[in-house]
Amino acid sequence: MNRKMVVSRxxxxxxxxxETEKHDVMGIFKKPSIKSLGKKKRDMPEGLWHKxxxxxxxxxxxDLQQRFRVCSKCEHHFTxxxxxxxxxxxxxxxxxxxxxxxxxxxxxxxxxxTDKVKNYQQKTGLKEAVLTxxxxxxxxxxxxxxxxxxxLGGSMGSVVGExxxxxxxxxxxxxxxxxxxxxxxxxxxxxxxxxxxxMGKTSGALARHSEAKLPFISVLTHPTTGxxxxxxxxxxxxxxxxxxxxxxxAGPRVVKETTHQNLPPxxxxxxxxxxxxxxxxxxxxxxxxxxxxxxxxxxxxxxxGSAAA
Amino acid sequence: MKIEPxxxxxxxxxxxxxxxxxxxxxxxxEFELDTDxxxxxxxxxxxxxxxxxxxxxxxxxxxxxxxxxxFMLDYVEKSLDDFIELHGDRTIGDDEAMPGGFATLDSQKVxxxxxxxxxxxxxxxxxxxxSAHPEGYRKAIRLxxxxxxxxxxxxxxxxxxxxxxxxxxxxxxxxxAIAYNLREMMLLKVPIIAVVIGEGGSGGALGIGVADRVLxxxxxxxxxxxxxxxxxxxxxxxxYAPEAAEALKITANDLSEMGIxxxxxxxxxxxxxxxxxxxxxxxxNVVRKHVSELQKIPNDELxxxxxxxxxxxxxxxxx
Ligand SMILES: [Zn+2]
Numbered sequence: 125m126n127r128k129m130v131v132s133r134x135x136x137x138x139x140x141x142x143e144t145e146k147h148d149v150m151g152i153f154k155k156p157s158i159k160s161l162g163k164k165k166r167d168m169p170e171g172l173w174h175k176x177x178x179x180x181x182x183x184x185x186x187d188l189q190q191r192f193r194v195c196s197k198c199e200h201h202f203t204x205x206x207x208x209x210x211x212x213x214x215x216x217x218x219x220x221x222x223x224x225x226x227x228x229x230x231x232x233x234x235x236x237x238t239d240k241v242k243n244y245q246q247k248t249g250l251k252e253a254v255l256t257x258x259x260x261x262x263x264x265x266x267x268x269x270x271x272x273x274x275x276l277g278g279s280m281g282s283v284v285g286e287x288x289x290x291x292x293x294x295x296x297x298x299x300x301x302x303x304x305x306x307x308x309x310x311x312x313x314x315x316x317x318x319x320x321x322x323m324g325k326t327s328g329a330l331a332r333h334s335e336a337k338l339p340f341i342s343v344l345t346h347p348t349t350g351x352x353x354x355x356x357x358x359x360x361x362x363x364x365x366x367x368x369x370x371x372x373x374a375g376p377r378v379v380k381e382t383t384h385q386n387l388p389p390x391x392x393x394x395x396x397x398x399x400x401x402x403x404x405x406x407x408x409x410x411x412x413x414x415x416x417x418x419x420x421x422x423x424x425x426x427x428x429g430s431a432a433a
Numbered sequence: 434m435k436i437e438p439x440x441x442x443x444x445x446x447x448x449x450x451x452x453x454x455x456x457x458x459x460x461x462x463e464f465e466l467d468t469d470x471x472x473x474x475x476x477x478x479x480x481x482x483x484x485x486x487x488x489x490x491x492x493x494x495x496x497x498x499x500x501x502x503x504f505m506l507d508y509v510e511k512s513l514d515d516f517i518e519l520h521g522d523r524t525i526g527d528d529e530a531m532p533g534g535f536a537t538l539d540s541q542k543v544x545x546x547x548x549x550x551x552x553x554x555x556x557x558x559x560x561x562x563x564s565a566h567p568e569g570y571r572k573a574i575r576l577x578x579x580x581x582x583x584x585x586x587x588x589x590x591x592x593x594x595x596x597x598x599x600x601x602x603x604x605x606x607x608x609x610a611i612a613y614n615l616r617e618m619m620l621l622k623v624p625i626i627a628v629v630i631g632e633g634g635s636g637g638a639l640g641i642g643v644a645d646r647v648l649x650x651x652x653x654x655x656x657x658x659x660x661x662x663x664x665x666x667x668x669x670x671x672x673y674a675p676e677a678a679e680a681l682k683i684t685a686n687d688l689s690e691m692g693i694x695x696x697x698x699x700x701x702x703x704x705x706x707x708x709x710x711x712x713x714x715x716x717x718n719v720v721r722k723h724v725s726e727l728q729k730i731p732n733d734e735l736x737x738x739x740x741x742x743x744x745x746x747x748x749x750x751x752x
Contacts, residue, residue, distance in 0.1 A: 225751040226749050226750070226751045226752070227749060227750050227751050228749060228750075229748050229749055229750050231691075231748040232680065232681070232682050234680055235667065235680060281747075282746075282747030282748050282749045283747075283749045285747055286747050286749055289744070311635075311636075311657050313657060313658050313663060313666065313667075313681075315657075315748075316656065316657050316681045316682055316683070317655060317656060317657055317681075317682070317683065317688060317691065317693050318691070318693075318746060318747055318748060319657050320635060320636070320639055320656075320657045321639075321693065321743060321746040321747065322746075322747060323612075323615055323636065323639060324615050324619075324639060324642075324643050324743040324746075325743045325744055325746060325747065327612060327615035327616040327619065327643075328615070328616070328619040328643070328739075328740050328743050328744065329744075330616055331616045331617070331619040331620050332740070334616070335620070350636075351635075351636055351657075353608035353612075354596075354607075354608040354609075354611040354612050354615075354636040354640075355611075355612050355615060355636075356612070357608075357612075358606065358608050358609035358612045358613075359609075359612050359613070359616055372603055372608070373596070373598065373602070373603060373607045373608035373611075373636075374598030374603070378598050379598050379599065379600060379603065382597075382598050382599060383598075383599050383600055385600060387600065388600065391600070391603070392603060400604050400605075400606075402606050402609070
């Protein structure tokens with residue numbers, strides 16, 4: 125099987141240019157032609173500028189799109205949608221969404237929860253806070269779960285837990301690796317204790333996946349906290365963080381209020397986590413696909429991708 | 434031990450005071466006051482029944498957090514024998530918020546771990562109010578592994594407001610310490626029984642709570658977030674905690690209806706703090722029953738059932 129990196133693309137999501145030229149390094153960014161902009165919902169009118177929240181630089185939307193939404197001045201990684209992540213990481217034409225039909229209910233009859241979910245669905249065009257599917261990365265067969273922070277802060281309720289669990293179980297059944305990209309405020313309060321139990325459920329599925337000697341890579345993106353950090357996100361065989369992303373169990377405000385101490389510089393940043401031995405690697409977004417491909421191709425068994433006996 | 438009454442117990446306390454007073458006065462005049470005493474006693478019984486049978490979620494939380502409630506080591510002392518406490522996570526230190534060790538339940542050897550709160554300020558400094566650090570969770574899984582190795586069923590007693598959100602805890606990866614336990618407890622080839630004895634505070638509780646049987650004391654609670662925290666988010670004011678307690682469905686009965694807990698362990702009238710021995714005996718009887726049931730199940734079936742127990746939790750549409 126050819127596990128060599130096949131195609132790298134200038135990153136465009138489902139909202140703009142789709143570059144199809146072959147080149148080997150994702151760092152080569154091609155300027156998209158203006159006429160290919162302006163189709164789908166993320167499309168901006170020509171001349172739209174963004175201010176980088178990190179360095180204050182004024183960046184054109186087209187530049188952001190070419191650089192995987194990374195600031196060209198300071199390398200600040202802007203938030204990506206789940207579809208943009210898929211576009212960025214999965215080999216072209218191999219992605220198949222799974223469990224896209226699952227939707228939240230209101231198990232506790234929690235105040236205004238149903239409306240909240242409906243509003244986020246309309247606002248984001250997503251059904252829930254995670255997108256799952258299968259495909260390959262640099263030829264390596266995987267299942268993937270991508271959390272989308274735009275949907276109720278990427279919080280984990282029953283649907284997120286179920287979809288992540290099914291993605292892991294599918295990988296176990298088909299001898300695939302698993303990659304989960306986390307971006308989450310934690311467990312979803314509105315589903316109460318059921319949200320908490322998703323932590324046990326997803327971690328249990330990972331236990332079985334791990335027993336089958338299959339690799340799990342956890343990618344932490346900004347921000348990853350709470351019940352997601354305290355379950356699958358910290359259970360990767362390899363844990364990768366995007367530069368400068370915030371990762372923690374409790375949020376910095378809670379830590380500060382509880383301890384009445386000043387927080388050390390860079391507390392809970394990806395770099396802080398690396399220094400303390402809590403993550404394996406910090407990987408720039410433009411290198412993410414290649415790095416995942418290398419790691420999976422090292423860790424996956426020879427019969428990867430064929431259904432387990 | 435004098436019991437500190439809770440706000441909603443005031444009518445009971447008033448009647449008890451009246452009764453004591455009239456009994457004092459009755460010395461020497463028994464015949465005339467007998468009917469008065471009987472009347473008050475009857476009223477007291479009725480009041481107790483109506484107060485304790487209609488406890489609101491928020492009132493139960495007050496009981497669950499009562500400073501005189503039996504804590505983990507009280508249950509160990511009164512329900513188990515031959516406790517040998519074992520210390521340390523072998524790397525950083527010993528977390529006194531999470532004691533554990535070997536014990537026997539009647540003649541059955543068990544490993545017991547759990548969160549321990551302090552009885553007074555001094556002890557609470559050592560015990561960190563029952564909020565464990567990563568070292569506590571790592572010690573707990575170390576002891577649980579010995580349960581697997583030496584064929585001793587595991588009893589996990591849960592009583593924590595939550596895992597500790599401190600700087601050191603974050604630096605030493607409290608999130609991973611919990612997550613690791615969630616994954617590894619799913620694979621331990623020995624029966625595991627978790628009992629929420631007081632506060633089941635979110636991930637800090639679940640970190641020792643992946644079990645074949647999840648039990649709960651009648652007045653304990655188990656929740657994703659504290660009612661105060663929920664109120665602060667939802668109503669922007671912690672004073673709505675009673676409403677939040679209602680909305681979150683965190684009482685033993687709610688959890689039982691949702692299939693989160695397998696059995697509710699009855700407490701002495703008015704709550705476990707009124708009678709530590711009674712509460713411990715009640716816990717012992719129920720735990721013993723579950724231990725002997727689980728010991729009859731072959732390991733592969735046990736692990737499959739444990740997996741499915743958590744696998745099936747969650748509600749959604751479009752299945
Ligand atoms: Zn910048």
